[in-house]
Amino acid sequence: MRESGKTRQINFHVTRYNPESDGAPYVKTYPVSVCEGMTVLDGLHHIKENLDPSLVWRYSCRMGVCGSCGMLLNGRPALACNTQILHIADADLTVAPLPNFEIIRDLVPDLFSMFEKHRAIEPYIARADQTEIEDPQGEFYQSPEQLEAYLQFTYCIKCGCCMAACPTLATDARYLGPMPLAAAQRYNADTRDDGRPGRNRLTGSSHGAFRCHYAGECSRVCPKGVDPAKAIQYLKRQLVLDYLHLARRKQPCKKMSGPGRGEPLPNIVPAPPKMV
Amino acid sequence: MRETKYWTWHMAAGVMILFLLGLHMLIMHLGGITHLFASHGGEAISKENSLWRDSTLFFTVTYVLLLGVALYHGLYGLRTIVFELTLKPAAEKAVSLGLLILGLGMFGLGAWAAIAAHAIARAGARG
Numbered sequence: 001m002r003e004s005g006k007t008r009q010i011n012f013h014v015t016r017y018n019p020e021s022d023g024a025p026y027v028k029t030y031p032v033s034v035c036e037g038m039t040v041l042d043g044l045h046h047i048k049e050n051l052d053p054s055l056v057w058r059y060s061c062r063m064g065v066c067g068s069c070g071m072l073l074n075g076r077p078a079l080a081c082n083t084q085i086l087h088i089a090d091a092d093l094t095v096a097p098l099p100n101f102e103i104i105r106d107l108v109p110d111l112f113s114m115f116e117k118h119r120a121i122e123p124y125i126a127r128a129d130q131t132e133i134e135d136p137q138g139e140f141y142q143s144p145e146q147l148e149a150y151l152q153f154t155y156c157i158k159c160g161c162c163m164a165a166c167p168t169l170a171t172d173a174r175y176l177g178p179m180p181l182a183a184a185q186r187y188n189a190d191t192r193d194d195g196r197p198g199r200n201r202l203t204g205s206s207h208g209a210f211r212c213h214y215a216g217e218c219s220r221v222c223p224k225g226v227d228p229a230k231a232i233q234y235l236k237r238q239l240v241l242d243y244l245h246l247a248r249r250k251q252p253c254k255k256m257s258g259p260g261r262g263e264p265l266p267n268i269v270p271a272p273p274k275m276v
Numbered sequence: 277m278r279e280t281k282y283w284t285w286h287m288a289a290g291v292m293i294l295f296l297l298g299l300h301m302l303i304m305h306l307g308g309i310t311h312l313f314a315s316h317g318g319e320a321i322s323k324e325n326s327l328w329r330d331s332t333l334f335f336t337v338t339y340v341l342l343l344g345v346a347l348y349h350g351l352y353g354l355r356t357i358v359f360e361l362t363l364k365p366a367a368e369k370a371v372s373l374g375l376l377i378l379g380l381g382m383f384g385l386g387a388w389a390a391i392a393a394h395a396i397a398r399a400g401a402r403g
Contacts (some may be wrong), residue, residue, distance in 0.1 A: 124345070168360065170358065171360045171361065171362070172360040172361070172362050173362045174362055175360075195336065200280075202387075204277050204279050204280040205279055206279045206359060206368065207359070208279065208357075210279055210280070210283040211356070211359070211360070236283075239277075239280045239283075240280060240283070240284050240287075242277075242280070243277055243280045243281055244284065245283055
């Protein structure tokens, strides 16, 4: 934590809950001296080191990459490491665990249900040709346009903020939710993938893509700028086109036999001779 | 893909409702301007105009079609709301079946009323 610069006292209203000893979650307030640039994660560290060592939360990378520190900050799901306190609070800051999940303890949500749904949609490139899976014979060619079709959905860090913001998931625990559905679209849109028919069974189920009300909250809160709401609309369109047999036949992805299709690309300086 | 089928028809029913309710608005509520399908002149809701429309096959078919698409669209929407209460799969099946029976029953009753009105109006027109 930086000590220089002007400081302001912010009251952290933190939701505390220990299922082993508490009947229900309750809020405890901690005054924290905050200076410019301090993140909510810094504030929580300050509380743990100076005010209450029993406070529990989950974090890892501290740079908005791992997606561990998703929590509800002033009523909005966000990453604690990615949110500066003075950007969202003047005097009070409420910190609560992500809603739509069970609480393990204090600010730690149980993300198991999300990862279970994520696993169910087969979030990997599935090939129809089993021999290629077992014995890959070369690289697949993908144009920049084909990459663009799914690129933004690969930026998802599985922090659960979109799931916490989803109003459908708040009432329907069996709804797949924005993260798994966006992951399904990420692989469906990949030209190397043949797994769409399998995923359609789940994404087109009674708790799949059609339950999305298009509130758009998932896209609004995503700390990585992913647009899961858009992915779900793409999924709906593809499901309907598949049902009506109007979907454009997917062209099999071209394969390159080795770098440069076996031919050295022009204007490449030859590698220096081996020294060892 | 069953849900995809239901949802696709739900959307198609929505488009049909848009067209059929538009027709209803033009005839019944904007009749003073459009004078559409008011063969006897005057108000669209007058007894003569109503009987004339009831005697026309086009309107009988339209009534039955509107009833069908509106029931399907509305009951599917209701089913969606109920499903969001995180029901067990068996309860979901029971809800679907219940709404299907309710929808078919209401459609049967409404279609019978439209066809009966058509027959009465035709008989009246013949004297």
